[in-house]
Amino acid sequence: MxxxxxxxxxxxxxxxxxxxxxxxxxxxxxxxxxxxxxxxxxxxxxxxxxxxxxxxxxxxxxxxxxxxxxxxxxxxxxxxxxxxxxxxxxxxxxxxxxxxxxxxxxxxxxxxxxxxxxxxxxxxxxxxxxxxxxxxxxxxxDDDELAAQYGLSAGLINSSSELKSLFKQAVAGSWSAAKFQAQLKNTKWWATQSDTLRKYITLKYTDPATWTQNRKEAAAKLNALAVQVGLGNQLRTNGTPTKMLDSAIYYSLALGWSDQRIKDWLGTRVQVHDGYMWGEAGQAWDKLHELAYLNGVKVSNQWYENNVRAVVSGKTTLQTLEDYIRKTAAGQYSAYADQIKAGMNVMDLASPYIKATAQILELAESDVDLFNPHVAKAMTAKPGLDQPKGSGAQMPLWQFETELRNDPLWRKTNNARESMMSVARQVAKDFGMAF
Incomplete structure (x- = not known):
């Protein structure tokens, strides 16, 4: 004062x-x-x-x-x-x-x-x-009290020169909160960040107690996922969160990654252990793993390590490696080659098969991916003899669903039991034994 x-x-x-x-x-x-x-x-x-x-x-x-x-x-x-x-x-x-x-x-x-x-x-x-x-x-x-009138905080405002300049204009002009919020949405700061990230950053500065509590809860959940995928307690060292845990929390809370995506991300680190990469190498490492997973491409950990080092040393580019993954995926899933080369991910193209597998076999959709044998078979179907070469052979969904019901797992589902009971009732009815 x-x-x-x-x-x-x-x-x-x-x-x-x-x-x-x-x-x-x-x-x-x-x-x-x-x-x-x-x-x-x-x-x-x-x-x-x-x-x-x-x-x-x-x-x-x-x-x-x-x-x-x-x-x-x-x-x-x-x-x-x-x-x-x-x-x-x-x-x-x-x-x-x-x-x-x-x-x-x-x-x-x-x-x-x-x-x-x-x-x-x-x-x-x-x-x-x-x-x-x-x-x-x-x-x-004081600055915090003034900033609170606009739903922000001095810490958040001072974190960006653009926000700081806007705030000064608002105070000098006695702007209403509504006017300030309208002008805020026209800033570059607002336009260049996702809604999830904006909320995460804003909460950090405006309600640090809740922000901290959210991170604690996320850390507990992520530790459980790490144990599940085989990382043990590698997210903490003597009780202190590691950079890996900080990254996982950030991806979960700030970028809105699902638990399954976090699990996949953590799973890529099971074999590398102390070879976990940070900085630009870590960013390339993550991007290549994610792109390969979303396109059903398997390469060795050694391939990742060698090529990420090549990227950061200037011997190759990340784009070159991404093109290699897409080219490999286009070869594996020839029926979808054009879409893959155009930038679509195989996981998205396989969505109808993934959803059908989860529904018919009564599985969590997050547990079904391109490496599921049914999905893999449907996505890699070869063209028939009467089809032009290179035309692809996308398996009809009705055929895919029929094959799913031949899986022994289907007989253990509620869907199967209800279907068989329905057939039994119809047979009994046909023989005049039921009405």
Missing amino acids: TQQESGGNYGALGIWLNMPYGRDRAYGRYQVMGANVGPWTAKYFGKRLTPQQFVANRAAQDAVARGHLSMLVKKHGYRGAASAWYSGNASLHNSTKPQPGGPSIKDYVDSVMARAGTYKGGGGASEGATYGSTATATPRL
Whole structure:
């Protein structure tokens, strides 16, 4: 908090004034009228103080100024809040009538706005801090309090030069929260980040306690997944999260990765152990593993290690390796070669078969991928003798579903039992044994 005329003096006392409710004076760094000290300290400090106790308690003075100013800003906006603090009436911010012992309300408010977010001491009978005091003070909302009016925080705003510039404009122009949010959505910062990432970053700065709790819960879940895929407790070293766990948490919370995708990502690290790669090498490593998985291509860990090193050393490019994976996938899934070369992933092309397998065999869809034998067979079907060479041979879905029902697993499903019961009832009915 800053002051205008009390010089930061928490022990400042204003002159005695004849107020409508009786004789009174202002107290403390922010020059709060004596009549307001009791109710305001009870409300914002949690303990009702006398004016003498208030003057001696810096924390109480700061709490009152911070709490009451925040309320005024939310209720009246910046100009109205400045007017209410000075005169007790938010609607008088354009009044040019001289005030006892101080400037007109308009001059006072204009001066406050020129100082970008400050609220100068003064105050009337009900709202103000002083009224005609010779020791008027200037409480100022700090950056966090000002930022909170726009649903953000000083930490988040200061993390981006673009947000910082926008925030300064908003404070100087007394923008409403709605206007600030509208302008925020026009920024490059907003446009270049996903909704999930924006929420993650915003929560980090505006509600760090919840952000931290979310990370703790994610860490516990990810540790369980790591054990499941064979990583053991490699996500922690002596109880301390490793870079791998931090990355997994970030992918899960900030990028919105599903548990299955996280599991796949963690699974690629089971064999490499201490050979886990970081920085640019780690980014290339992750991208190649993901692209290969989504396109049903299997290559050795040694291939990954050798080629990632080649990328970071400038001997090849990531694009060259991605083209190699797609070319390999196009060869494996010839019926879809054109789509794969055009940039579609085989996992997306196989979606109808994956969904059918999960539904008919009663499996979790996340447990069915391109390496499922039924899906693999359907996706790699060869053209018939009567088909032109290179035309591909996408297996009809009805044929695929028929073959699924020949799988021994199907007989153990509820679908199979219901189907067989239905057939049995029909047979019995045909023989006149059931109606």
